[in-house]
Amino acid sequence: MRKFIERAGPPLAAILVLLVVWEIAVTIYQIEPWLLPAPTAILREAIQSHSRLWVHTRATLEIAIFGFLLGAVVGGALSVLLHAVFPPLRQALYPLIILSQNIPIIALAPLLVVWFGFGMLPKVLVIALMCFFPILVAALQGLDYPDPAMLDYLRVIGASRSQIFFMLELPNSLPHLFSGLKVSATYSMMGAVISEWLGAQQGLGIYMRLSAASFRTDRIFVCIVLIVALSLLFFGCIAFLERKLIHWNPRKEGA
Amino acid sequence: MLVLEHVAMHYQRGRDILPVLEDISLQVEKGEFVALIGPSGCGKSTLFKLIGGLLTPTSGTIWLEGQKINGHTGHISYVPQHNSLFPWRTVEGNAALALEVSGMPRQQALQIAREWLPRMGLAGYEKAYPQTLSGGMQQRVSFLRALLSPQELMCLDEPFGALDALTRLEMQRWLLDVWEQHRRTVMLVTHSIEEALFLADRIYVLSQRPARIIKEVTIPFNRPRTPATMALPRFIELRQEIHALL
Numbered sequence: 001m002r003k004f005i006e007r008a009g010p011p012l013a014a015i016l017v018l019l020v021v022w023e024i025a026v027t028i029y030q031i032e033p034w035l036l037p038a039p040t041a042i043l044r045e046a047i048q049s050h051s052r053l054w055v056h057t058r059a060t061l062e063i064a065i066f067g068f069l070l071g072a073v074v075g076g077a078l079s080v081l082l083h084a085v086f087p088p089l090r091q092a093l094y095p096l097i098i099l100s101q102n103i104p105i106i107a108l109a110p111l112l113v114v115w116f117g118f119g120m121l122p123k124v125l126v127i128a129l130m131c132f133f134p135i136l137v138a139a140l141q142g143l144d145y146p147d148p149a150m151l152d153y154l155r156v157i158g159a160s161r162s163q164i165f166f167m168l169e170l171p172n173s174l175p176h177l178f179s180g181l182k183v184s185a186t187y188s189m190m191g192a193v194i195s196e197w198l199g200a201q202q203g204l205g206i207y208m209r210l211s212a213a214s215f216r217t218d219r220i221f222v223c224i225v226l227i228v229a230l231s232l233l234f235f236g237c238i239a240f241l242e243r244k245l246i247h248w249n250p251r252k253e254g255a
Numbered sequence: 256m257l258v259l260e261h262v263a264m265h266y267q268r269g270r271d272i273l274p275v276l277e278d279i280s281l282q283v284e285k286g287e288f289v290a291l292i293g294p295s296g297c298g299k300s301t302l303f304k305l306i307g308g309l310l311t312p313t314s315g316t317i318w319l320e321g322q323k324i325n326g327h328t329g330h331i332s333y334v335p336q337h338n339s340l341f342p343w344r345t346v347e348g349n350a351a352l353a354l355e356v357s358g359m360p361r362q363q364a365l366q367i368a369r370e371w372l373p374r375m376g377l378a379g380y381e382k383a384y385p386q387t388l389s390g391g392m393q394q395r396v397s398f399l400r401a402l403l404s405p406q407e408l409m410c411l412d413e414p415f416g417a418l419d420a421l422t423r424l425e426m427q428r429w430l431l432d433v434w435e436q437h438r439r440t441v442m443l444v445t446h447s448i449e450e451a452l453f454l455a456d457r458i459y460v461l462s463q464r465p466a467r468i469i470k471e472v473t474i475p476f477n478r479p480r481t482p483a484t485m486a487l488p489r490f491i492e493l494r495q496e497i498h499a500l501l
Contacts, residue, residue, distance in 0.1 A: 147339070152335070153333060153335050155309060157328075157333055248384050
């Protein structure tokens with residue numbers, strides 16, 4: 001507990017100071033609420049509309065989680081496929097995969113809507129497209145570069161290609177894989193919001209758009225806070241899973 | 256058991272040819288403990304990579320029990336210079352690794368490893384991760400992994416090089432103990448003259464790079480050897496003799 005206060009204390013205090021300054025500034029300079037609402041006004045709005053917010057949050061979370069899972073499965077499977085199963089495929093496909101990341105997702109999204117309509121599928125695909133790449137690159141890094149001395153050892157004692165994969169390359173790539181998963185976890189919330197701008201019945205993204213159209217700036221702020229909080233929560237879940245799964249790493253402080 | 260016949264190794268570096276080993280011929284009999292000793296960077300590790308099959312010699316032949324093994328892996332059991340234990344495996348998992356690679360089911364391999372750990376002075380560490388152990392303990396795990404390996408010939412590549420002097424001494428005695436009980440065929444590479452004299456039946460002395468064998472010494476001391484062996488006049492004589500060659 002004391003450690004927690006030591007570590008989390010300074011940033012929390014900084015945020016608190018910022019909020020107080022914000023609150024005072026809004027009151028003193030009589031800033032219009034549609035331009036910049038006070039933190040207390042934002043909080044009041046959040047409490048008042050909590051049942052409506054929950055509906056939107058749930059919709060966004062749902063596609064974010066599905067999109068992330070799809071991206072993770074595709075990214076992980078692709079890394080194994082390109083690394084171990086059929087390496088020549090890698091030369092052919094890797095440039096294409098990098099190219100796919102250079103198409104702005106904003107430009108690709110309308111296309112997905114044309115193909116798959118306004119349902120869940122195009123949104124999940126947008127998120128998966130954003131998520132699979134960091135996972136793929138990170139996992140490949142771990143698969144490609146195990147410790148050379150350990151690799152030499154396995155080869156000298158006569159390990160087969162598949163033994164080297166399962167005993168060395170795969171466990172070696174786990175920590176890398178989790179770095180990728182963490183990056184993708186934060187992408188997935190962003191991807192969910194962007195994909196909802198394309199058109200959705202519910203979700204934080206569409207709620208933000210409607211709020212902006214009616215100059216309800218307080219609601220936009222509520223959405224932003226929620227999105228940040230959910231992103232952090234998502235990140236935290238992955239970090240927790242990482243600690244459980246990679247039990248051999250002595251826990252690094254501040255990592 | 257192991258015979259090297261005029262083995263030479265040259266590395267190609269751009270247009271230059273870098274000779275590392277020049278005409279190495281040696282043999283190791285079954286059950287024998289042979290040490291290879293030479294100055295740092297003389298190509299000892301290259302020699303192990305050749306015997307291990309990671310490299311193919313430029314010329315010459317490597318025979319193991321009458322079979323030509325140039326460039327073939329899987330014929331030796333190995334204690335690498337830096338123990339190369341797997342950080343995601345426990346001590347018992349690491350000790351069982353070579354057995355698993357040889358095709359033994361995991362549970363059976365772990366069972367055997369567990370039976371052996373107490374004999375190596377590692378009782379109670381079965382479930383520990385190697386990175387939490389001291390350097391000497393890690394080297395014991397690495398040695399047990401090689402001992403359990405089904406290949407008859409054990410190659411030790413400066414196994415105590417990274418240890419401090421006291422731990423090193425303790426580990427040499429320990430290795431001697433274990434070896435005298437099990438008498439596996441051992442080939443030890445080291446740059447410590449005393450280590451070679453204390454442990455081995457026979458020593459090959461290598462020259463500076465490109466390495467040749469400049470002397471073969473048969474060590475006269477009886478087994479079991481004790482620390483008192485190191486104080487014998489003949490021991491000191493031999494040490495001086497080899498020292499003068501290096």
